[in-house]
Amino acid sequence: MDWKLLLTLEEKDLEDPNLADELNFVGHPEYPFIASLPPEETLEILKEFVLAEGHKVNLKNLLSYAPILEITLVKKNLPSIYG
Numbered sequence: 001m002d003w004k005l006l007l008t009l010e011e012k013d014l015e016d017p018n019l020a021d022e023l024n025f026v027g028h029p030e031y032p033f034i035a036s037l038p039p040e041e042t043l044e045i046l047k048e049f050v051l052a053e054g055h056k057v058n059l060k061n062l063l064s065y066a067p068i069l070e071i072t073l074v075k076k077n078l079p080s081i082y083g
Contacts, residue, residue, distance in 0.1 A: 001019065001023055001024055002024055002026075002027075003023075003026075003027070003028045006059065013059070014058065014059045014060040014063075015058050015060050016058060016059070017056060017057055017058045019059050020043075020047075021043065023039075023043055023059060023062055023063075024039045025039070025066070031067075033070055033073035033074055034069055034070050034073065042069070043062075045069055046069060047062070049065040049069065050065055053065075
């Protein structure tokens with residue numbers, strides 16, 4: 001599911017666990033590092049975040065952890081002042 005389609009979903013759809021496997025951030029302007037990863041890899045990492053926190057895997061929870069993954073990827077790619 002393209003990230004643009006998320007704008008058309010209702011609240012109950014965001015909590016449907018069956019739709020979680022279709023999430024795709026490719027081309028998302030707010031998450032350039034996530035958007036550069038293969039969709040399957042992004043989804044797997046986000047699922048691990050959600051499950052580690054003891055939440056159900058659904059679109060709503062995956063989206064809430066996307067900024068954390070983006071920050072992690074940004075920090076990984078920043079040059080270190082130590083070298």
